[in-house]
Amino acid sequence: MNWRAQAMGMFLLGLVRALTGAQARWYGCPPKAEQRIYFANHQSHADLVLIWAALPTELRSITRPIAAKDYWTASNFKRWITTAVFNAVYVERERKGDEDPLQPLIDALGSGDSLIIFPEGTRGHGEEPQPFKSGLYNLARRFPDVVLVPTWIHNVQRVIPKGEVIPVPVLCSVTFGEPVKLGADEDRADFLRRSREAVVALRDI
């Protein structure tokens, strides 16, 4: 990592902490350097920054967030910050041709990285997260040894709502729950419903 990215990382970390506290609450599992997929509710583009800031330094360097390609590569600055600072994995939100949109995630998991994903696929509007898309299930099938950690991000949409530029200070927290396991013959719909419930359950802890 070059010094500019490092300085930017420090600055962002300081900013996020001053504005939100970026408190991590490890409820169902300890922070541990095993290969994991953190799957979280998605309400704001700042979600990615908040989870990144809430993770301890040791885990931050081995955990890569997923970034929507159309939004995060729209300008040179956004592209630089997601690549150099967050070390993000880009995904297409729309399926293009016969390319598997999960391929970049499969590559990243194959090389041993942990991932942060938002299985709703798009930012939600209401209180409840939208139904999960099947990407989480496919990854879980393909990599049975990766630990799946449900994650609830609290309050971020208040920091910077859609369409606003200036963030305001509101305390936010990231709650990590008990890992979810995919049953040997569990079907797709059941698993997705169960993992979504695991995320929602963390809201009221």
Added chain:
Amino acid sequence: MTSFLRSLSPEQQVSLVFVVLFGLLMLASGVSVLLSLRERRRGEVDDVRHERLQDYQALLRSSWLMALVFWVGWAAGEGFAIVLFGFVSFFTLREFISLSPTRRGDHRSLVLAFFIVLPLQYALVWNREFNLFTVFIPVYVFLAIPVVSALGNDPQRFLERNAKLQWGIMVCVYGMSHVPALLLLQFPRFEGKMAFLVFFLVLVVQTCMLVQHVVARRLDRPVAPAISQSFQWRSWGAGLLAGGLLGAALAGFTPFKPLPALAMALIACAAGSLGHLVMKAIKRDRGITHWGSAGRSVTGASGLLDRVDALCFAAPVFFHSVRWNFNL
């Protein structure tokens, strides 16, 4: 005693205060270590006693922190103190807003509150614009915030949302900014020693709160049990008495004679302890035990606002009583 204190230079007087304060804190910490050693030697764990000890240690830690902050504030001068209290305002307002649900339409008002009103109020303190400083938030901001919210085009729970924001600004910014403002008052023959007045205020208010809580543990007749267990007429009286007497005893450090010092301390303590009660009522309404990270943090650490709320209410009352009584 009083004449000896008056014969010292301001610098020496402040140093003396800090020597006494840190001495007391070290003594208290020593007692805490001895108590925890005794507990360990006994082996058996007495839950109630253990909990009390933990309470006591938490109180000690925050007292140490406050004393250190004041020491740094004094050593670095008035400008630093103003900036420091500005940050305290920022963090307490952040806690307050986090627990008062706002809607998307309030975003611009929040930006206004945090990034314009707060720095402006402290800039007014910095420039000693006492007249404007007194009316800026109650008069101008009182109108500006709801106007910005109304432009957000969201009528749902409009009054409620704005009232909460106004309250947060009044308590966390307006109230808190009166503490550093004390530093800039100009008492005849007391120049360069206004840090004592801040110190006086903080010390008598904290003592009052402490005594009130300790006495309330022995009694069991809360006036408003649904809101506060520790607010009882007798414990409140004991707190006021302790704060007032301490104020009178500290008269040598202040521009007041002992009797006015007693009166000033009583005013500050009454405002502070009643303000604390009001903030407790707000917390009960939100269903939380303390401010801070979502009111349910794993570490059990409580918020900054819990520690300074009494001060937020005591400071404006104290500030204006001093100004009017002494025609400053």
